[in-house]
Amino acid sequence: MPWPKAHKKETRERVLDAAAAAFRERGIDDVSVGEVMDRAGLTHGGFYAHFKSKDELVAEALAHVSTRTGEWLGETRDLKTHADKYLSPMHLAHPEKGCAIAALGTELARSTGRVHRTFAVNIQTRLELLRELIRKPSRQKRERAAAGALACMVGGMIIARGLGGTEGDKFLAESRAFLGDALSELPERSSAD
Amino acid sequence: MPWPKAHKKETRERVLDAAAAAFRERGIDDVSVGEVMDRAGLTHGGFYAHFKSKDELVAEALAHVSTRTGEWLGETRDLKTHADKYLSPMHLAHPEKGCAIAALGTELARSTGRVHRTFAVNIQTRLELLRELIRKPSRQKRERAAAGALACMVGGMIIARGLGGTEGDKFLAESRAFLGDALSELPERSSAD
DNA sequence: TGTACATCAGTGAACGCGCGTTCACTGATGTAC
DNA sequence: TGTACATCAGTGAACGCGCGTTCACTGATGTAC
Numbered sequence: 001m002p003w004p005k006a007h008k009k010e011t012r013e014r015v016l017d018a019a020a021a022a023f024r025e026r027g028i029d030d031v032s033v034g035e036v037m038d039r040a041g042l043t044h045g046g047f048y049a050h051f052k053s054k055d056e057l058v059a060e061a062l063a064h065v066s067t068r069t070g071e072w073l074g075e076t077r078d079l080k081t082h083a084d085k086y087l088s089p090m091h092l093a094h095p096e097k098g099c100a101i102a103a104l105g106t107e108l109a110r111s112t113g114r115v116h117r118t119f120a121v122n123i124q125t126r127l128e129l130l131r132e133l134i135r136k137p138s139r140q141k142r143e144r145a146a147a148g149a150l151a152c153m154v155g156g157m158i159i160a161r162g163l164g165g166t167e168g169d170k171f172l173a174e175s176r177a178f179l180g181d182a183l184s185e186l187p188e189r190s191s192a193d
Numbered sequence: 194m195p196w197p198k199a200h201k202k203e204t205r206e207r208v209l210d211a212a213a214a215a216f217r218e219r220g221i222d223d224v225s226v227g228e229v230m231d232r233a234g235l236t237h238g239g240f241y242a243h244f245k246s247k248d249e250l251v252a253e254a255l256a257h258v259s260t261r262t263g264e265w266l267g268e269t270r271d272l273k274t275h276a277d278k279y280l281s282p283m284h285l286a287h288p289e290k291g292c293a294i295a296a297l298g299t300e301l302a303r304s305t306g307r308v309h310r311t312f313a314v315n316i317q318t319r320l321e322l323l324r325e326l327i328r329k330p331s332r333q334k335r336e337r338a339a340a341g342a343l344a345c346m347v348g349g350m351i352i353a354r355g356l357g358g359t360e361g362d363k364f365l366a367e368s369r370a371f372l373g374d375a376l377s378e379l380p381e382r383s384s385a386d
Numbered sequence: 387t388g389t390a391c392a393t394c395a396g397t398g399a400a401c402g403c404g405c406g407t408t409c410a411c412t413g414a415t416g417t418a419c
Numbered sequence: 420t421g422t423a424c425a426t427c428a429g430t431g432a433a434c435g436c437g438c439g440t441t442c443a444c445t446g447a448t449g450t451a452c
Contacts, residue, residue, distance in 0.1 A: 002393045002448045011395075027303055029222035032438060045441085046396045054439065101352065106299045109354035110220055120356050147349070147364050148371025152341060155348025159294065159340075161302035163313050171340050178341025182375035195415045195426045204428075225405060238408085239429045247406065 012050045015040045019061040020068075024103035025096035028058055059114045065100040066122040070129065079133040079149060079183050086153045087176040089169065092160055101126070102157040126150060145183065152179045205243045208233045212254040213261075217296035218289035221251055252307045258293040259315040263322065272326040272342060272376050279346045280369040282362065285353055294319070295350040319343060338376065345372045 018039035022031040033054050034044035051057045076082040085091070086099065095103040100122060108119040130146035156175030160168040211232035215224040226247050227237035244250045269275040278284070279292065288296040293315060301312040323339035349368030353361040 002450080003395065004448085007448095008395070027222075027300060029220075033440085034438085042395095043397050044439095045398055048440070048442095049395065101355070102299070104299055105351045105355060106295070106297055107220060109351055116355075116357065120360065123352055123355055124360075144367050144371045144374070147352075147367035148345060148375070151348035151352055151368040151371070152345045153348065154352060155346065156340070156344035158298045158302055158351070159316055159344055159347060162294070162298060162309075162316055164309065167313065167317075174337050174340035175344040178337045178344070178375070181337070182341070182371070182378075185375075185378060195417080196428065197415085200415095201428070226407085227405085235428095236430050237406095238431055241407070241409095242428065 008050075011040075011042070015042070015047070015050055015057075016061055016064045019057055020065045021096040023058070023061060024065070024098065024100060028104060028107055033057070055113070055115060058111075059118045062100055062104075062108070062115065062118045062122060066118075066125060069099050070125060073126075074129060076133070079130065079145070080180060082130070082133055083149060083153060083179050083183065084176060087156055087172055087179070089172065092157065092168065092172055095161065099154070099157065101154050102161075105154060105158065123150075149179060149183065152182075201243075204233075204235070208235070208240075208243055208250075209254055209257045212250055213258045213293075214289040216251070216254060217258070217291065217293060221297060221300055226250070248306070248308060251304075252311045255293055255297075255301070255308065255311045255315060259311075259318060262292050263318060266319075267322060269326070272323065272338070273373060275323070275326060276342060276346060276372050276376065277369060280349055280365055280372070282365065285350065285361065285365055288354065292347070292350065294347050295354075298347060298351065316343075342372060342376065345375070 015036060019031075019036045022036055022039055032044075033047050036057070037044040037047050047057075051060070073082060073085065076085055091098045091102075100108070100119075108115065111119065127146050127150060130149055131142055134142045134145050152175060156172060156179070160172040160175070162168070163171050208229060212224075212229045215229055215232055225237075226240050229250070230237040230240050240250075244253070266275060266278065269278055284291045284295075293301070293312075301308065304312065320339050320343060323342055324335055327335045327338050345368060349365060349372070353365040353368070355361070356364050
């Protein structure tokens, strides 16, 4: 093997990083294979030595993002902190480093095949992460709170970005406050169950 | 004027209807001008007699959808019914007839110029609709509940569509239940304010 | 140690294709007389 | 009432362009001797 065995893996990782950022920033359809390779410091012809197709790149980049986002959000130990981190101005301003569901959700919801399956797994993983942070209530309430919290976080971020400017900032803060209110009532309710 | 004066307006409306459905079903980038015209029963060359560009079509189709969705959701007289209607299996299964934010949110959040402004207005209009359904609490709580409810509805729908199948149906029901819980506590809280 | 060699990561030109847009035209219509 | 005409909604071929993908190649590398 004439090249260091880690070399190709490292390049591939670099392409995945570039793709993950570019897709979240500008959308899957608006980012060409050439642009991804350019961002990775390579020429576009070499792409097919690493990936079978753009579709495969999308699926792998999505899985890549899922891992990174899991690390980012997995640090938090309670649901309130988790939600505040997600619905932060930092995340609002940097979709290219943030959650793939909030950055590409509607496009990915329409996808098929491997991309769609990867997206569904991505969501399930995030739900599992949330469920682990909800300890007190019944199983049903836990499921419900995890689903509702994720829905509120994702929707809140998408809408805040859609509004933009100070209106967007305001909306983000309002969603955060709403979710905080809704989640703070969970433990009280569970004690009454 | 050699043609009935309403004729062109009717054709234009037909193109807008076709575009609005096609975009929500398959996404803006994946739907060509030719496909829209074909769905409207016309040839694609005639498009530019009605619209300056595809971008203008997108903006006008979005405004068109906003009006229709406002009529659909405006019928409801309370927030719970409104949320249940939005987070219904019917809406889940028919993005092409439903909310543009849930169908195209992430793509539109990245848009610029007229499309982005139209999208922001679309969101504001929907928030206003929601605020009118929340009468009891303080102004701050009303804003907060409207933002949180919209976030939860939009996010819930996008994620349910992303999951697909029975997992999607389940998630939709859970978001609906969560939002129902969160909203039912509002009046009680307001009486304590 | 030094050199010839095989490997294969990366290059860059080329391809077919579908897109948004343009434009010369066609033909259905209401109006003028 | 009937006919010639002007209008303009809609047609369909054509355009330049950027896309995803292919492929013959180049040249940096580790290995063999």
